[in-house]
Amino acid sequence: MSVPEGAYSVQYDVWAEAEDLAISTRIEISFNSPTSQLPHEDAAAQAAAEAYIAGISAAYPGVPVHANRMYKCYNRGDAWPTPTTEDKPSA
Numbered sequence: 024m025s026v027p028e029g030a031y032s033v034q035y036d037v038w039a040e041a042e043d044l045a046i047s048t049r050i051e052i053s054f055n056s057p058t059s060q061l062p063h064e065d066a067a068a069q070a071a072a073e074a075y076i077a078g079i080s081a082a083y084p085g086v087p088v089h090a091n092r093m094y095k096c097y098n099r100g101d102a103w104p105t106p107t108t109e110d111k112p113s114a
Contacts, residue, residue, distance in 0.1 A: 026061045029096040030054060033065060035072040039079050039088045046079060 026033075031054055038047040052068040054061055072090060079088050 026054075026065045027094050027096055029098060030061065030094040031097060032095045033068045034093045034095065035068075036091045036093075037072065037076055037079070037088065038090075039083060039086050041083070041086045044083060044086060048075070050075065 032051055033054070034049060034051040036047070036049050038045075040046075050068075050072055052064070052071070054064050056064050069092075072092075076088050076090055080086075
C-alpha cells in the first residue's frame, strides 16, 4: 500500500486474544521526512510493527495475532470553523 497524500503518521493496532490472554497495543509513528522519503519511513514503521507481532507470536504460539494499519492525513483545503460559523445562540 502506498502512503496516501497528506499522511503525517501511521498507526498500527495490534491485538491477540485467547482463553487466558488478552494483549492490545497501539503503535503510532509520525512521519518527519520530506515527501520523497515517506515510503522509507513507512517501510520502517511496518517493519517495527511486524517485529512486535513476531514477538507476540513467538511468546504465545498458536494464538492468532491481528493488526490494523491506519494512516492519519491532513486534508488540504478543508475550511476550519471560524467564530462566525461556530454554534451561537440565535437572536
